[in-house]
Amino acid sequence: EIVMAQSPATLSVSPGERATLSCRASQTINRNLAWYQQKPGQAPRVLIYGASARATGIPARFSGSASGTEFTLTISSLQSEDFAVYYCQQYNNWPRTFGQGTKVEIK
Amino acid sequence: EVQLLESGGGLVQPGGSLRLSCAASGFTFSSYAMSWVRQAPGKGLEWVSTASGSDGSTYYADSVKGRFTISRDNSRNTVYLQMNTLRAEDTAIFYCAKDGGLGGGVLDVWGQGTTVTVSS
Numbered sequence A: 001e002i003v004m005a006q007s008p009a010t011l012s013v014s015p016g017e018r019a020t021l022s023c024r025a026s027q028t029i030n031r032n033l034a035w036y037q038q039k040p041g042q043a044p045r046v047l048i049y050g051a052s053a054r055a056t057g058i059p060a061r062f063s064g065s066a067s068g069t070e071f072t073l074t075i076s077s078l079q080s081e082d083f084a085v086y087y088c089q090q091y092n093n094w095p096r097t098f099g100q101g102t103k104v105e106i107k
Numbered sequence B: 001e002v003q004l005l006e007s008g009g010g011l012v013q014p015g016g017s018l019r020l021s022c023a024a025s026g027f028t029f030s031s032y033a034m035s036w037v038r039q040a041p042g043k044g045l046e047w048v049s050t051a052s053g054s055d056g057s058t059y060y061a062d063s064v065k066g067r068f069t070i071s072r073d074n075s076r077n078t079v080y081l082q083m084n085t086l087r088a089e090d091t092a093i094f095y096c097a098k099d100g101g102l103g104g105g106v107l108d109v110w111g112q113g114t115t116v117t118v119s120s
Helices: none
Strands: A003-008 A010-013 A020-025 A033-038 A045-049 A062-067 A070-075 A085-090 A100-106 B003-005 B011-012 B018-025 B033-039 B043-053 B058-059 B070-073 B079-081 B092-099 B107-110 B114-118
Touching: A003 A085, A003 B079, A010 A020, A020 A033, A020 A085, A033 A062, A045 A062, A045 B003, A045 B107, A070 A085, A085 B043, B003 B092, B003 B107, B018 B033, B018 B092, B018 B114, B033 B070, B033 B079, B043 B070, B043 B079, B043 B092, B058 B070, B079 B092
Parallel strands: A010 A100, B011 B114
Antiparallel strands: A003 A020, A020 A070, A033 A045, A033 A085, A062 A070, A085 A100, B003 B018, B018 B079, B033 B043, B033 B092, B043 B058, B070 B079, B092 B107, B092 B114
């Protein structure tokens, strides 16, 4: 099973600042990685797939990048609606696996 | 509009069974895999199972293999999750998700979830 390790567990950021979230895969997953956002009481929604492609309707302030088994989600200028929990997920191998999540909270 | 609507959750005793359903609309159901993902209270997301669109392939997390069975009825645009021998650790919100709209394995549409509580 591929283990996805996200860091940090919690990120405290002020509105308007940049947030950088990391996700490391325990083995190569090519670029088969997605990022999801989940707000309290809501289902997750996909933000990024293929490591760097934005899903339909996702603002340009969200971007994804990859280097080997290290993946990054960057939110360039945090808006109030971006405070949430973010999960990475690999879909290169079975079983599909998620990271444990990064909570982005207001500083 | 693409929609997924789960049902069938509830309270069940340990060792009991439950069948979840997820009714889909707004897309060609048989063309896409469908997945179940769960979230225990206060915890992260855990992939549970996936059924391919039409070739009959199914996949399971080790934690549910042998106890859960995913199936689908493409004529009814519905995917099911039969859960047997339930344990306390199966308590979670269960989400169904459309799989593959942005590439196989990407969960691009999610339902609102149905809650399963396993307790005596």
